[in-house]
Amino acid sequence: xxxxxxxxxxxxxxxxxxxxxxxxxxxxxxxxxxxxxxxxxxxxxxxxxxxxxxxxxxxxxxxxxxxxxxxxxxxxxxxxxxxxxxxxxxxxxxxxxxxxxxxxxxxxxxxxxxxxxxxxxxxxxxxxxxxxxxxxxxxxxxxxxxxxxxxxxxxxxxxxxxxxxxxxxxxxxxxxxxxxxxxxxxxxxxxxxxxxxxxxxxxxxxxxxxxxxxxxxxxxxxxxxxxxxxxxxxxxxxxxxxxxxxxxxxxxxxxxxxxxxxxxxxxxxxxxxxxxxxxxxxxxxxxxxxxxxxxxxxxxxxxxxxxxxxxxxxxxxxxxxxxxxxxxxxxxxxxxxxxxxxxxxxxxxxxxxxxxxxxxxxxxxxxxxxxxxxxxxxxxxxxxxxxxxxxxxxxxxxxxxxxxxxxxxxxxxxxxxxxxxxxxxxxxxxxxx
Numbered sequence: 001x002x003x004x005x006x007x008x009x010x011x012x013x014x015x016x017x018x019x020x021x022x023x024x025x026x027x028x029x030x031x032x033x034x035x036x037x038x039x040x041x042x043x044x045x046x047x048x049x050x051x052x053x054x055x056x057x058x059x060x061x062x063x064x065x066x067x068x069x070x071x072x073x074x075x076x077x078x079x080x081x082x083x084x085x086x087x088x089x090x091x092x093x094x095x096x097x098x099x100x101x102x103x104x105x106x107x108x109x110x111x112x113x114x115x116x117x118x119x120x121x122x123x124x125x126x127x128x129x130x131x132x133x134x135x136x137x138x139x140x141x142x143x144x145x146x147x148x149x150x151x152x153x154x155x156x157x158x159x160x161x162x163x164x165x166x167x168x169x170x171x172x173x174x175x176x177x178x179x180x181x182x183x184x185x186x187x188x189x190x191x192x193x194x195x196x197x198x199x200x201x202x203x204x205x206x207x208x209x210x211x212x213x214x215x216x217x218x219x220x221x222x223x224x225x226x227x228x229x230x231x232x233x234x235x236x237x238x239x240x241x242x243x244x245x246x247x248x249x250x251x252x253x254x255x256x257x258x259x260x261x262x263x264x265x266x267x268x269x270x271x272x273x274x275x276x277x278x279x280x281x282x283x284x285x286x287x288x289x290x291x292x293x294x295x296x297x298x299x300x301x302x303x304x305x306x307x308x309x310x311x312x313x314x315x316x317x318x319x320x321x322x323x324x325x326x327x328x329x330x331x332x333x334x335x336x337x338x339x340x341x342x343x344x345x346x347x348x349x350x351x352x353x354x355x356x357x358x359x360x361x362x363x364x365x366x367x368x369x370x371x372x373x374x375x376x377x378x379x380x381x382x383x384x385x386x387x388x389x390x391x392x393x394x395x396x397x398x399x400x401x402x403x404x405x406x407x408x409x410x411x412x413x414x415x416x417x418x419x420x421x422x423x424x425x426x427x428x429x430x431x432x433x
Contacts, residue, residue: 009033010340013094013103015084015272017044017067020304020325021109027333029074033340036101038094040083041131042067046390048322049399050129051176054138055183056415057406062398064132065391084110087274089297094272105299105336108271108286109329112305112320115266115283125245125426126263129172137428138262140421145259147417150194160257162200165248167240168264169206170214171357174223176262177204178360181230186410203256204234207265211236212365214319215355219365222374226359240265245426259423267320269306281308285317290347292332301336303328309348318350322389327351356382361407 010033014021017039028035046063053060071077082096087106094101114128127138142164149161164180166173184200204211204227210220211227211234224234241249248256269285279295281287285308287295292307294300304325308317318324328348335345354368356378364379366372373381383403390396406413420429 010104011036011102012105012107012336013038013101014107014109015039015094016109016111016304016306017041017079018047018109018111018304018325019322020111020329021107022067022070023326023329024107024109024303024333025071025074025077025329027330028336029076031076031337031340033076033104035074035077036080036103037067037071037077038080038082038084038096038101039067040081042079042081044070044391045132046386046395047130048171048386048389050132050135051172051179053132053135054129054176055142055179056139056413057179058399058402059414060132060136062395062402063390065395070391084272086272087300089274089300092299103299105301105339107292107332108294108300108302108306109304109325110270110272110306111325112267113270114263115268116263117266119242122240122243122263125243126167126261127426128263129176130267136419137421139415140417140419141423142260143415143417144421144423146188146192146195148423150192156257159199159201160246160259162195163203163256163258164201164260164262165203165205165256165258166262166264167205168266169204169208169211169234169236170264171212171355173204173206173262173264174211174227174357174359176264177202177227177232178230178358178363181227181232182360185230187413187415190411191415202232203258204232205238205240205250206234206236207239209237212357215357215365216367216372218372218374219355219357219367222365223357223359226363226374230360245424267305269308271306281310283308283317291335291345292328292348301332303332314350321355323353324350356385358382 013036015038025037043064043066049063052058067079082098085095092103114130116123128134145161149158152158166177180202188195211223212220239251241251243261268283279286286302288302288307288309292301292303294302305320331348338345356366358364362376362379364382365374366378366381387396422429
């Protein structure tokens with residue numbers, strides 16, 4: 001079937017199969033029209049657990065789920081596996097890698113990507129972690145450098161291979177730092193008895209004065225305390241000036257010799273070409289009104305990380321978290337049905353149910369309204385919420401068993417170098433076998 005053969009109206013096209021796009025598509029299940037979901041991957045990724053894929057704690061397949069399987073019972077929806085290149089709003093057309101798609105209503109649910117703030121050197125030499133491919137690359141880099149350190153005789157080069165630097169003290173940076181520290185404390189000596197625990201260093205660098213700045217002060221204090229107890233060396237209120245693949249320079253004058261730098265210091269909206277400059281705002285997001293309609297366009301909408309809903313109550317827009325995308329997806333679906341029926345729309349109001357971050361075994365922080373929890377109880381809540389948020393019973397079971405194995409033995413996980421990463425060119429090697 002050719003892309004331009006879809007003709008039933010109204011036709012709603014959703015770009016992106018993330019949390020928001022899936023929720024929007026499900027809300028439109030009973031629409032008497034056509035829904036197209038376009039994504040450059042044929043699967044949905046549960047991004048909050050990417051860091052566990054990167055550290056070998058769980059398998060990549062256990063946090064991914066085929067989009068077609070999610071919607072196999074939804075008759076009015078078609079999944080399109082293609083890469084969107086640009087938007088031709090004048091002709092209500094999307095240009096993709098496999099042809100053009102016309103729409104009556106278009107919704108961007110394209111999410112976000114890593115923001116290197118224009119620093120090409122840092123972009124080339126550091127490791128991002130926003131998708132499954134990048135998480136697997138990071139896993140390979142980490143394990144390859146540990147293997148290389150075993151053979152390295154020069155003490156300075158050996159230490160550089162064993163130094164791990166995480167830039168960014170948000171949830172991703174905090175959780176990844178804790179995971180690496182626990183690997184160092186409990187797994188390193190088992191897998192690499194030639195490496196002493198003290199030789200592997202984990203550094204966390206954050207530009208703000210506290211960690212988890214979007215969460216409560218209590219969460220920030222407990223996160224820093226727990227990471228320090230795990231042996232993470234934390235630097236607040238400093239920024240990375242440069243990194244050339246060997247030497248990382250901080251703006252307070254310090255340097256760290258390292259071959260492992262993970263960049264979790266910022267995100268930006270992932271937008272196709274074709275939008276007027278007036279529609280795009282800070283962080284490469286499109287500005288939307290309270291119905292998620294893109295500024296300057298009548299029939300184009302955006303949700304989640306790609307959207308900036310600037311109001312008096314949200315001068316910086318909403319946080320880039322899954323609950324925002326899911327609530328906006330559901331709300332926009334209901335509003336699109338109202339628009340099609342000629343009924344008045346309702347403004348979006350975010351219901352913040354709380355924030356969670358795990359630091360390690362039995363350690364987590366939770367902000368649940370005015371209630372602030374930490375330690376074992378917060379950790380149990382984190383486990384329950386993340387397990388129930390995974391798509392598919394099989395995925396939940398696999399992740400639960402992986403976690404149970406790691407908890408009981410301190411040695412679970414999947415630490416295989418299947419895809420070899422070129423640590424000099426910082427790209428995946430092509431297998432010539």
